[in-house]
Amino acid sequence: MELNKNPRKISGMFDEIAGSYDFLNHLFTLNIDKIWRRKLVDCLISSGIKTEVIIDLASGTGDLTKELLRLNPLKIYSCDISQGMLDVQKRKISSPLLETVLAGSELLPREKESVDIVTIGFGIRNFDNPGKSLGEINRVLKKNGMLIVLEMFGNSVKSPFFFFYFGKIVPKIGKIVSGSAYAYDYLYNSVKEFKNLSEFTDLCAVSGFEHVNSVNNFRKFVYTVYYRKI
Numbered sequence: 001m002e003l004n005k006n007p008r009k010i011s012g013m014f015d016e017i018a019g020s021y022d023f024l025n026h027l028f029t030l031n032i033d034k035i036w037r038r039k040l041v042d043c044l045i046s047s048g049i050k051t052e053v054i055i056d057l058a059s060g061t062g063d064l065t066k067e068l069l070r071l072n073p074l075k076i077y078s079c080d081i082s083q084g085m086l087d088v089q090k091r092k093i094s095s096p097l098l099e100t101v102l103a104g105s106e107l108l109p110r111e112k113e114s115v116d117i118v119t120i121g122f123g124i125r126n127f128d129n130p131g132k133s134l135g136e137i138n139r140v141l142k143k144n145g146m147l148i149v150l151e152m153f154g155n156s157v158k159s160p161f162f163f164f165y166f167g168k169i170v171p172k173i174g175k176i177v178s179g180s181a182y183a184y185d186y187l188y189n190s191v192k193e194f195k196n197l198s199e200f201t202d203l204c205a206v207s208g209f210e211h212v213n214s215v216n217n218f219r220k221f222v223y224t225v226y227y228r229k230i
């Protein structure tokens with residue numbers, strides 16, 4: 001199945017589900033998604049790496065952005081292509097350290113080599129052109145800057161759990177609660193068709209990133225992966 005990841009289609013879909021996104025996210029993961037984001041930031045705190053300027057890309061309603069504020073950066077740029085998702089974020093978080101920007105992954109609103117960390121939580125799977133986006137992330141990151149990706153990788157395609165839960169239960173509940181006939185079918189298919197972790201790491205290597213560490217959050221399906229710009 002060829003998924004349409006044109007940014008207008010994707011932003012329209014997220015605009016449509018923005019109001020119910022957080023509720024459904026936490027319901028479908030039984031709130032465990034909150035722990036994954038918190039652990040990501042705990043790991044950055046304990047690593048002691050520089051965290052002055054951060055881009056939270058595909059930041060959506062800001063759950064990861066909110067955690068990143070614990071790093072006490074000088075600035076977080078919270079970028080997303082869905083105004084609806086950013087509007088929810090603005091109602092949830094207010095901080096002088098935070099700037100929300102309607103911007104896509106292929107044109108980031110920062111100068112060359114000016115950013116210490118780029119995070120992407122459950123976003124890159126939706127990018128129309130992940131290779132081009134990784135090139136743009138590479139452009140804005142300083143040398144040795146970190147790219148951190150929290151994502152559902154296509155490793156579990158054959159798992160009966162994945163097929164039953166994400167393929168059957170989630171789309172039914174998602175449609176009833178969000179009112180979107182498409183979004184939660186898209187979720188299943190976008191994970192099914194996404195690269196596995198090793199393929200994704202190969203793509204990152206081509207874009208100038210070395211793999212530092214992978215944390216298996218859930219059943220070798222949800223990983224937090226740490227890359228460094230070389």
Ligand SMILES: C[S@@+](CC[C@H](N)C(=O)[O-])C[C@H]1O[C@@H](n2cnc3c(N)ncnc32)[C@H](O)[C@@H]1O
Nearest residue numbers: 014058059060080081082085104105121123126
């Ligand atoms: C599943 S949500 C994740 C939101 C948030 N990071 C989280 O952890 O819950 C995916 C977000 O990616 C955004 N998105 C998709 N493609 C994008 C792109 N090319 N550039 C920037 N944001 C994008 C969508 O608008 C959506 O808000």
